Each structure stands twice: as structure tokens, then as C-alpha cells.
Amino acid sequence: MTQLARRHLLFGCFRQAGQGAVLPFRPPWSLAWTDEAAFAAACSRCDACIAACPAGVLKRGDGGFPELTFAATGCTLCRECVSACRDGAFAADAAEPWNLAVAFTEACLPGRGVECRTCGEHCEAGAIRFRPRLGGAPLPALDADACTGCGACVPVCPAGAIEPRRRAAGSSPLPAAERASAPLFPTEAP
Ligand code: SF4
Ligand code: SF4
Ligand code: SF4
Numbered sequence: 001m002t003q004l005a006r007r008h009l010l011f012g013c014f015r016q017a018g019q020g021a022v023l024p025f026r027p028p029w030s031l032a033w034t035d036e037a038a039f040a041a042a043c044s045r046c047d048a049c050i051a052a053c054p055a056g057v058l059k060r061g062d063g064g065f066p067e068l069t070f071a072a073t074g075c076t077l078c079r080e081c082v083s084a085c086r087d088g089a090f091a092a093d094a095a096e097p098w099n100l101a102v103a104f105t106e107a108c109l110p111g112r113g114v115e116c117r118t119c120g121e122h123c124e125a126g127a128i129r130f131r132p133r134l135g136g137a138p139l140p141a142l143d144a145d146a147c148t149g150c151g152a153c154v155p156v157c158p159a160g161a162i163e164p165r166r167r168a169a170g171s172s173p174l175p176a177a178e179r180a181s182a183p184l185f186p187t188e189a190p
Pocket of ligand 2: 110116118140156
């Protein structure tokens with residue numbers, strides 16, 4: 001597993017478009033999803049959002065800023081972190097909590113001949129479907145429009161084959177045409 005892939009698993013992160021910087025995942029609805037600098041300026045590092053998170057997916061990260069990890073479970077999108085912040089570090093009125101989805105890597109077991117549907121069984125949004133194929137176990141395919149980016153599928157995968165990915169604004173992780181023909185997403189960072 002590459003260093004970036006390992007960080008994806010332990011602490012969500014993404015590579016900033018066109019730049020080498022790897023930024024951590026922040027809480028849903030936080031300003032960081034559109035402007036990391038604005039979030040860093042607003043957040044007082046008080047830990048209120050971390051303390052308020054019933055799922056325990058928020059941790060104190062580099063510099064004392066809250067980071068989100070899917071290492072143990074997913075985010076329920078309950079908005080408790082949003083309500084707890086008194087420093088204006090969240091865009092509470094934003095329609096979307098973030099622009100996250102997931103990608104399946106080639107570590108996925110059905111691609112290696114082993115039957116597995118664990119991720120689909122844990123996706124409450126019904127965003128993972130299994131495509132039958134000749135001569136092999138059905139492969140998972142993401143309905144990117146249905147995926148909320150909750151990350152519930154990430155820690156349950158026995159192969160560590162699911163990576164949370166930040167989407168480009170208004171898009172799916174892959175163009176629709178490519179999505180239709182590619183049940184497994186590529187592993188390169190976006
Ligand atoms: S939305 Fe809820 S589960 Fe998700 S990070 Fe905020 S408090 Fe935690
Ligand atoms: S849980 Fe992991 S190994 Fe199993 S089908 Fe989903 S991505 Fe593949
Ligand atoms: S991240 Fe997407 S695919 Fe995974 S469980 Fe959540 S909604 Fe389903």
C-alpha cells in the first residue's frame with residue numbers, strides 16, 4: 001500500500017488539484033471543502049466539533065485542526081459538528097455536506113476471484129451495485145450520484161480496497177462514459 005493510500009485509509013485526504021499538497025479531510029459542511037485557507041482562518045481549534053461527534057470520526061490533526069477519519073466507521077452526516085461550532089468554520093447552509101465519493105482499487109477481492117459483497121451490504125444509500133460477469137465473482141460498481149461520501153464502506157472492506165476521493169466540483173469521480181465501462185476505479189490520486 002502506498003503512503004498516500006495508507007493515509008487515505010487512516011485519515012482521509014486528497015491531493016489538491018494541480019498541486020502536490022495533500023490536504024486532510026475536514027468535517028462535513030466545513031469551509032475547508034471549498035476553501036482550506038478560509039477554514040484555517042476561522043477555526044479556533046477549540047475541539048468543539050470533535051467533542052460533539054457521536055460517531056467519533058473527528059480527530060485533532062496537524063496544527064490542532066479537526067480531521068476526519070474513516071478508519072473505524074463512517075460519518076452519519078448528523079450535523080452535530082456543524083451545530084457545535086461557534087467560530088464560523090462551517091457553511092451550515094450549504095446544500096451538500098462535501099464533495100466526497102469513493103473509489104474501488106484493484107485490491108478488491110472479486111477482481112482477484114474471491115466472492116465479496118461486504119461494502120454493498122453496508123451502504124445505506126444503495127450506491128454500490130454488483131455487476132455479474134462471465135468467469136468471475138461480480139464486481140462492485142459505484143452509483144456516484146447516489147453515493148453520499150459517508151465512508152461507511154471504507155473500514156468494512158476486508159481488503160482495504162476502498163478509498164474516499166474528493167470529486168471535482170459538480171462531478172462524479174469519473175466521467176459518466178468511463179464510469180459506465182469501468183466497474184473498478186483507478187487507484188491514482190485525482
Ligand atoms: S456530521 Fe455527525 S458523524 Fe459526521 S463528522 Fe459531524 S458530528 Fe461526526
Ligand atoms: S468490500 Fe472491498 S473487497 Fe469486498 S467487494 Fe467491496 S471493495 Fe471489493
Ligand atoms: S461512501 Fe458512498 S458507497 Fe460508501 S457507504 Fe457511503 S454512500 Fe455507500
